[in-house]
Amino acid sequence: MKIGVLGTGAVGQTIATKLVELGHDVMLGSRTASNEKAAGWAKTAGSKGRAGTFEQTGAASDVVFNCTLGAGALEALHMAKEANLAGKVVVDVSNPLDSSKGMPPTLLVSNTDSLGEQIQRAFPKSKVVKTLNTMWCGIMVNPRMLGDSHVNFVSGNDAGAKTTVKTLLKSFGWRDEELVDLGDITAARGQESWLQLWLRIYGATKNGAFNIKIVAGKPA
Numbered sequence: 328m329k330i331g332v333l334g335t336g337a338v339g340q341t342i343a344t345k346l347v348e349l350g351h352d353v354m355l356g357s358r359t360a361s362n363e364k365a366a367g368w369a370k371t372a373g374s375k376g377r378a379g380t381f382e383q384t385g386a387a388s389d390v391v392f393n394c395t396l397g398a399g400a401l402e403a404l405h406m407a408k409e410a411n412l413a414g415k416v417v418v419d420v421s422n423p424l425d426s427s428k429g430m431p432p433t434l435l436v437s438n439t440d441s442l443g444e445q446i447q448r449a450f451p452k453s454k455v456v457k458t459l460n461t462m463w464c465g466i467m468v469n470p471r472m473l474g475d476s477h478v479n480f481v482s483g484n485d486a487g488a489k490t491t492v493k494t495l496l497k498s499f500g501w502r503d504e505e506l507v508d509l510g511d512i513t514a515a516r517g518q519e520s521w522l523q524l525w526l527r528i529y530g531a532t533k534n535g536a537f538n539i540k541i542v543a544g545k546p547a
């Protein structure tokens with residue numbers, strides 16, 4: 328597939344590298360054509376990896392991963408252009424974190440709304456699927472590193488888009504039963520709110536390599 332990754336940080340580069348390893352044609356996008364991180368990544372990615380602007384990445388791709396800073400995500404997607412993203416699956420990995428008032432960060436949007444919903448509203452012709460935002464990026468593309476079964480949540484309004492994303496996630500190493508479909512994009516409220524607890528667990532354990540496991544019993 329032709330896959331665009333918006334975001335040159337750890338998440339964007341980790342996902343882009345995995346997608347290249349899996350044989351996809353990948354463009355890593357940033358705000359400027361001269362972004363050093365994107366150019367550096369493209370040099371190591373081989374013939375399947377290219378760097379571009381957000382706009383070029385949106386235009387060149389069938390599926391787009393949003394791996395940008397939460398506070399800049401809508402701006403980044405607008406730079407990718409609504410027309411370029413229309414009809415396409417937008418995989419939203421971002422979190423609406425606000426670090427401007429110190430640590431730990433707070434959420435820019437929560438409770439009755441979410442960044443995933445804001446993106447879906449701003450790009451009504453795109454099919455937004457929220458996933459992978461609840462864990463450290465090393466686990467996203469290498470779920471078997473934890474040595475136990477654990478879960479990754481998926482939400483979005485379009486069933487076909489979720490199927491496309493689940494197929495990609497399974498190619499990353501996720502097992503079918505580990506992909507928990509939470510329903511429509513309003514479930515992004517819960518997925519993003521988990522960050523409040525994720526950050527506290529990380530602060531207490533100093534280890535980001537953990538994830539959620541659902542241990543279910545029989546209802547009484």
Ligand SMILES: NC(=O)c1ccc[n+]([C@@H]2O[C@H](COP(=O)([O-])OP(=O)(O)OC[C@H]3O[C@@H](n4cnc5c(N)ncnc54)[C@H](OP(=O)(O)O)[C@@H]3O)[C@@H](O)[C@H]2O)c1
Binds near residue numbers: 333396461
């Ligand atoms: N780090 C993790 O393990 C992890 C795990 C789960 C979810 N997440 C989420 O994944 C996203 C990416 O995280 P990250 O740590 O890889 O990188 P990041 O530093 O949060 O984001 C980097 C990207 O955001 C873009 N950006 C920054 N400010 C912008 C603005 N005002 N307008 C448009 N674009 C802007 C940057 O563009 P340029 O390339 O042009 O500089 C860059 O491509 C975040 O939303 C984060 O909360 C991270």
